[in-house]
Amino acid sequence: MYKQFCLLVLILFIVLPVRSFGQQVALKTNLLFWGTTSPNAGLEIGLGQKFTVDIWGAYNAWKFPNNMRLNFYLAQPEIRYWFCRKFEGHFIGVHGHYAHFNIGQIPFIPNLEKHELRGELYGGGITYGYHWAIGRRWGLEAMLGGGFAYMKYTKYKCEECAEAVGAYTRNYFGPTRIGISVIYFLR
Known part of the structure; x- marks a missing residue:
């Protein structure tokens, strides 16, 4: 499913006319992810007057006290439709x-106090958001998305962190994206 989504993004880059209508490229970071000590960054590229492609990702490799782990890398590409013009208002x-x-x-x-989960997650969903312009080069964006995630992971008993308890798969429906992002426009 992830490969098909990437192929769709590539096709849209080729098929949709890319014309110059104001801001075309923005750099961004999600403040909520920084709250979990997760560095993250995104690039949003304008396609025409009302479409953009947002390519965003996060990474967390920190070690916490008491062997607590929150290690991951995450990619969330998105195609956006703007109701007014790109980078303005609702999307x-x-x-x-x-x-x-x-x-x-x-x-x-x-269930995570004495166990560790290692695996992968795939899925997709729908997002709603709003963008506020703050000057000519800066913006603020809030978004919330919901959808589906398929998780495949192995559960380990963490006294030694090498004893596998079992392999699992899970299907999840619910919130899949949330953010308050600071945006900087490139010229």
Whole structure:
């Protein structure tokens, strides 16, 4: 599913006319992910007057006290339709996501206090958001998305972190994207 989404993004780049209508490229970072100590960055490229492609990702490799892990890398490409003009006001989008994760020994999450999960996540969904312009080069964006995720992972007992308890798959429907992003426009 992730490969088909990437192919769709590539086809849209080739097929949709790319004309110059104001801002075409923006750099961004999601402040909510920084709150989880996860560095992240995105690039949004304008396609025509009302479409953009947002390519965003995050990475967390930090080691926390008490062997707590929240290690992952995540990619969430998205095609957006803007109701007014690109980078102005309301938008809706279709996003995909892929993540590789190694999380565990998190004391405030049940079932992860003494276990570790290692695996991958695939899926997609729909996003709604709003963009506020702050001057000529800066913007602020809020978004919320929901959809589907398929997870395939192995659960480990973490006293030694080498004893596999079992292999699992899960299907998830619910929130799949959230963000408050600071945006800088390139010229």
